[in-house]
Amino acid sequence: MWIQILSMNIGYWLIMAGSLLEYSEKATYNGCVVGFAIVLFSVIGIGRTTRRIQRLNYSLAIWLFMSPWILNYNDTFAVVNSIVCASLIIFLCSLSWQRLVLAKKG
Known part of the structure; x- marks a missing residue:
């Protein structure tokens, strides 16, 4: 759950x-849209049954990484x-994914 809380704080x-x-206006707008989506997916991901939705933050992080040049x-x-x-x-999503994989094995 702490991974989702940290992700929410990054989104905020x-x-x-x-x-x-x-x-600039486009950087501000992009940050607001991506930040809102990260917060949304992190809040949904707090529930045990919906933790996999946290993986959607990977794609948002990739966009966030490329967006300054695009x-x-x-x-x-x-x-x-x-x-x-x-x-x-990306780091937090990797930790979350690793915890899901280890929980399935254990």
Whole structure:
């Protein structure tokens, strides 16, 4: 459950970061949309039976990692924030997936 809570906090950060750090409009909008989706999937993933939905955050993290170049961000902070948040989400999703696999074996 702590993995989903950390993922939710990263999602909340993505929602707020654009306004707090004054990113460009497209970087702010992208952060809000992706952050909201990460929060949504993490909240749904808190339940034991729906924990697999956390894997959808992988695809969001991949988009978050590539989006600065696809959307042509002009702000270095927005690029760094996207890459760091994407890396953290991928790490947390990997931990979640590993725990699911080990729980099935055990």
